[in-house]
Amino acid sequence: MAVRAGVLLYWLHIICTGVFADVWKVHVESEMEALVSSCVVVPCSFTYPAQQQPSDRIRAMWHMKDKRDEIIFHKDSTRVLDNFKGRTKLLGSLGGSNCTLEIDEVRNHDNGPYCFRVELETSVKDKYSFVDNCVSFKMIEQASKPELQAEQSVQEGEPAVFKCSVRHTCPSHQPTLTWSHPGKIIMSYKDIGRGIWEAESLLTFTPTKEDDHSDITCTVKYHGNVKGEMTETRPIFVKEKATLSHILIPVLSCLGAALFVGLLCFFIVKRYKKRNTAV
Numbered sequence: 001m002a003v004r005a006g007v008l009l010y011w012l013h014i015i016c017t018g019v020f021a022d023v024w025k026v027h028v029e030s031e032m033e034a035l036v037s038s039c040v041v042v043p044c045s046f047t048y049p050a051q052q053q054p055s056d057r058i059r060a061m062w063h064m065k066d067k068r069d070e071i072i073f074h075k076d077s078t079r080v081l082d083n084f085k086g087r088t089k090l091l092g093s094l095g096g097s098n099c100t101l102e103i104d105e106v107r108n109h110d111n112g113p114y115c116f117r118v119e120l121e122t123s124v125k126d127k128y129s130f131v132d133n134c135v136s137f138k139m140i141e142q143a144s145k146p147e148l149q150a151e152q153s154v155q156e157g158e159p160a161v162f163k164c165s166v167r168h169t170c171p172s173h174q175p176t177l178t179w180s181h182p183g184k185i186i187m188s189y190k191d192i193g194r195g196i197w198e199a200e201s202l203l204t205f206t207p208t209k210e211d212d213h214s215d216i217t218c219t220v221k222y223h224g225n226v227k228g229e230m231t232e233t234r235p236i237f238v239k240e241k242a243t244l245s246h247i248l249i250p251v252l253s254c255l256g257a258a259l260f261v262g263l264l265c266f267f268i269v270k271r272y273k274k275r276n277t278a279v
Contacts, residue, residue, distance in 0.1 A: 143228030173223030
């Protein structure tokens with residue numbers, strides 16, 4: 001019985017190895033947003049049945065889904081469509097199974113869908129177009145405002161922190177964020193996933209009286225000649241720092257008012273008694 005089970009497991013292993021070794025796979029987002037005039041980066045990774053190959057033994061291309069001869073990226077630029085020449089490149093290492101594509105100077109007709117194709121130069125038969133896993137773009141004509149998080153009321157003399165962020169799909173050319181107020185600035189970039197990135201800027205400064213009733217503005221500059229509203233503004237109000245005068249003046253005012261009321265009551269009572277005595 002043990003021998004039979006061992007033989008069965010052996011043949012099952014052989015069969016499964018053959019089946020899964022024959023599978024070509026690619027991981028790519030099916031739909032992404034692309035900002036017109038900027039760039040868009042399509043994350044892409046793939047696997048193939050042959051042994052791992054160095055990058056120079058792998059031929060890669062991106063083409064239109066229904067027209068394989070309409071190529072938008074190829075190592076041989078003469079095979080690329082004229083309107084894509086100089087605008088596309090691979091950012092990843094093919095030897096590392098990375099097929100990430102960048103399209104620069106995005107145009108409003110670059111919708112796709114686009115598919116990845118790989119050919120191993122060591123074999124005539126090892127080639128595959130992943131036409132069931134392609135990427136399409138939703139074209140964004142104008143950029144949106146950055147998101148600005150700021151406290152309207154801040155304390156004089158105490159550090160205040162303001163955050164400005166923007167999401168995008170062009171990590172190879174990160175947008176820049178600038179502020180209307182000087183201070184300490186920390187920039188960070190985060191991969192949100194599904195081809196979306198976030199650029200974030202933190203501004204820290206110590207408010208003064210002069211900052212009261214002023215505006216704080218964050219401006220975003222995208223890669224390329226992008227249209228749209230690039231600024232977000234918030235008003236800020238500065239609460240004055242409590243000093244000895246801020247404490248003494250109200251106290252003295254209260255004491256003065258109490259003294260005045262006391263004297264007034266005293267003279268009223270005195271006059272009343274004097275009138276009663278005269279009667």
